[in-house]
Amino acid sequence: MLDRKPTDVEEPGTMEGLWSLPEPSGSRFQRIFWHHPLARWGILGIILLTGFSFLGPLLYHGSPYTLHLTALLQPPSAHFPLGTNNLGRNMLARLMLGGQTSLEVGFAAAISAMAIGIIYGVIAGYAGGWLDALMMRIVDLLRAIPGLFLLIFLDSLVTPSPMLLVLLIAFTSWHGVSRLVRAEVLSLKSRLFVEASVSSGAGPIHIAVRHLFPNILGTVIVATTFMVADAVLVIASLSFLGMGLPPPIPNWGAMLADSMAYLPQHAWWLIYPPGLAVLWTILSISFIGDGFRAALDTRLSATYRGGKAL
Amino acid sequence: MMKYSLNRVFQAIPTLILLSIASFVLIHVVPGGPAVVMLGDKATPALIAQINRSLGLNKPLWVQYMVWLGQLVRGNFGYSYSYHQSVASLILLNLPRTLILVVTAIAISHVIAIIVGVYQASRRGQPVDHTLTALLYFLYAMPTFWLGVLMVSVFSIGLGWFPSGGLYNPLLGHATVGSYLVHMVLPVSVLVIGSVAGWGRYMRSSMSETLTQDYIRTARAKGLTECTVMMHHALKNSLLPLITLVGMSLPALFSGALIIEMIFDYPGMGLLFWNAAQQRDYPILLGIVIIIGVLTILGNLIADLLYAVVDPRIQYQ
Numbered sequence: 001m002l003d004r005k006p007t008d009v010e011e012p013g014t015m016e017g018l019w020s021l022p023e024p025s026g027s028r029f030q031r032i033f034w035h036h037p038l039a040r041w042g043i044l045g046i047i048l049l050t051g052f053s054f055l056g057p058l059l060y061h062g063s064p065y066t067l068h069l070t071a072l073l074q075p076p077s078a079h080f081p082l083g084t085n086n087l088g089r090n091m092l093a094r095l096m097l098g099g100q101t102s103l104e105v106g107f108a109a110a111i112s113a114m115a116i117g118i119i120y121g122v123i124a125g126y127a128g129g130w131l132d133a134l135m136m137r138i139v140d141l142l143r144a145i146p147g148l149f150l151l152i153f154l155d156s157l158v159t160p161s162p163m164l165l166v167l168l169i170a171f172t173s174w175h176g177v178s179r180l181v182r183a184e185v186l187s188l189k190s191r192l193f194v195e196a197s198v199s200s201g202a203g204p205i206h207i208a209v210r211h212l213f214p215n216i217l218g219t220v221i222v223a224t225t226f227m228v229a230d231a232v233l234v235i236a237s238l239s240f241l242g243m244g245l246p247p248p249i250p251n252w253g254a255m256l257a258d259s260m261a262y263l264p265q266h267a268w269w270l271i272y273p274p275g276l277a278v279l280w281t282i283l284s285i286s287f288i289g290d291g292f293r294a295a296l297d298t299r300l301s302a303t304y305r306g307g308k309a310l
Numbered sequence: 311m312m313k314y315s316l317n318r319v320f321q322a323i324p325t326l327i328l329l330s331i332a333s334f335v336l337i338h339v340v341p342g343g344p345a346v347v348m349l350g351d352k353a354t355p356a357l358i359a360q361i362n363r364s365l366g367l368n369k370p371l372w373v374q375y376m377v378w379l380g381q382l383v384r385g386n387f388g389y390s391y392s393y394h395q396s397v398a399s400l401i402l403l404n405l406p407r408t409l410i411l412v413v414t415a416i417a418i419s420h421v422i423a424i425i426v427g428v429y430q431a432s433r434r435g436q437p438v439d440h441t442l443t444a445l446l447y448f449l450y451a452m453p454t455f456w457l458g459v460l461m462v463s464v465f466s467i468g469l470g471w472f473p474s475g476g477l478y479n480p481l482l483g484h485a486t487v488g489s490y491l492v493h494m495v496l497p498v499s500v501l502v503i504g505s506v507a508g509w510g511r512y513m514r515s516s517m518s519e520t521l522t523q524d525y526i527r528t529a530r531a532k533g534l535t536e537c538t539v540m541m542h543h544a545l546k547n548s549l550l551p552l553i554t555l556v557g558m559s560l561p562a563l564f565s566g567a568l569i570i571e572m573i574f575d576y577p578g579m580g581l582l583f584w585n586a587a588q589q590r591d592y593p594i595l596l597g598i599v600i601i602i603g604v605l606t607i608l609g610n611l612i613a614d615l616l617y618a619v620v621d622p623r624i625q626y627q
Binding site for chain 2: 133134137138140141143144145146147148149150152153155156157229233236237240241242243253256257259260263264266268271274275278279282283286
């Protein structure tokens with residue numbers, strides 16, 4: 001069973017055996033991640049998606065903006081492989097461009113949120129006391145207001161550009177990472193190697209960079225990966241609701257929202273491609289996230305490093 | 311347990327205070343400021359000056375905050391300029407419809423998630439378990455808005471089984487319980503599918519973990535039937551953390567309800583919020599953000615306190 005901790009082992013000799021178990025983390029990561037069945041599919045999925053969104057427009061020269069007034073609401077044909085919408089716009093070209101914005105904004109938002117979350121979590125966890133309590137109540141507050149409501153509210157105050165959208169999404173989603181980071185820092189700062197560093201005169205910046213950061217990296221990478229998926233979903237949901245990036249910038253969510261008026265005409269080519277694209281993206285990123293979790297979960301390997309026993 | 315409960319309550323109070331401070335700040339950020347938020351389209355310069363005086367905008371900020379908070383606690387959320395009504399009356403009309411949607415979905419999702427989780431745990435490692443795991447994973451990644459559109463396209467427009475939106479059939483002129491229920495089927499289903507995907511996955515792992523415990527082996531060794539072991543020994547303990555999970559899922563459920571109400575034209579708080587965003591009706595937007603924040607904080611608090619009642623082992627960390 002996995003709940004076999006070093007503390008359960010009586011003889012010191014056996015404990016030494018357990019401590020010498022871990023190999024260099026690079027090989028452990030490669031051994032688990034590249035053999036994780038879902039992670040491989042996720043990598044393949046994201047490569048295909050990136051190729052479709054960024055290389056696709058180089059191979060397929062349809063304009064996402066041109067209005068083909070003679071071909072309104074056309075089903076897929078040789079000329080328009082995914083048909084046209086009610087304004088006669090080329091759906092395949094729009095799907096590709098929509099993928100570009102989704103991926104760019106999604107990754108940028110997740111990485112910004114990660115940066116805020118790490119700094120916030122390290123400060124809260126390391127400072128402790130009243131500052132930690134106050135900082136965590138702010139996190140509680142952000143957790144209590146559904147992200148979509150907050151985003152719609154902020155969206156109604158400004159007209160978002162891609163850059164602003166990145167900041168808005170980061171602002172509404174960093175708190176998850178900060179909670180995880182704070183919890184890790186709380187448990188790390190009472191460990192011997194941190195105390196040893198403190199007693200030998202290391203400053204807080206040195207400890208954060210050299211001791212805390214490397215140890216929270218695994219948790220952060222896993223959380224950030226899932227945050228990319230969440231960000232892509234949020235962008236699509238916002239634009240489905242008519243917020244987010246203003247038209248005519250194509251987005252999968254807005255494409256789907258536009259198609260709702262043509263449901264009675266059974267315009268299936270307007271409904272399935274954008275929805276499948278969102279699902280494809282979320283599944284691929286989640287698969288990779290699961291792979292990362294299996295390969296990087298520090299809580300699993302912490303037992304073997306003897307961390308809890310110290 | 312008393313200590314835990316008190317600690318938990320004391321943790322919720324500062325969050326509520328922070329919520330009110332954040333909302334107060336937002337009112338001042340909103341174009342037009344507090345007077346316009348209170349008055350809406352009735353805002354004439356004379357009235358604005360009068361409101362500014364009565365709100366004490368020349369007084370220190372903390373006095374303004376206390377006055378505003380006093381109004382809020384008495385239920386004065388301001389006046390909507392697109393609906394020409396007080397925000398409180400609009401929320402009172404629409405909030406119950408959203409709560410019915412969300413509570414019904416929570417109840418149905420629980421039943422399904424528990425059945426699926428227990429079934430999977432009892433068939434652990436078999437093909438049916440893997441199939442269900444894959445299905446739940448797939449549904450978990452399914453965007454709510456796409457699921458909603460697909461439901462309308464298949465069950466409403468394609469098969470014609472259910473109405474595509476609204477609260478009741480306007481051709482009948484009045485709402486009947488039957489008509490209301492029929493209109494609830496699709497919106498509730500979308501919310502249920504999303505929740506079951508999350509909670510079913512959780513129930514499976516919770517049940518599987520419980521089944522490895524020593525007291526389960528003891529129960530089996532006593533010669534109890536597998537059904538008794540599952541239902542009386544394992545299920546009860548696996549259910550406990552589900553209470554906390556519901557509390558934590560509240561924000562996601564409200565977000566889901568917003569999208570669903572918009573797709574199905576279901577006149578709840580989400581649709582009110584969405585319409586208000588189109589109109590830039592800030593009093594409604596702020597009022598709903600405050601109400602939802604309070605509901606979520608209280609919901610989480612109640613969930614945690616309930617957990618302490620059913621599981622006395624819990625300690626405040």
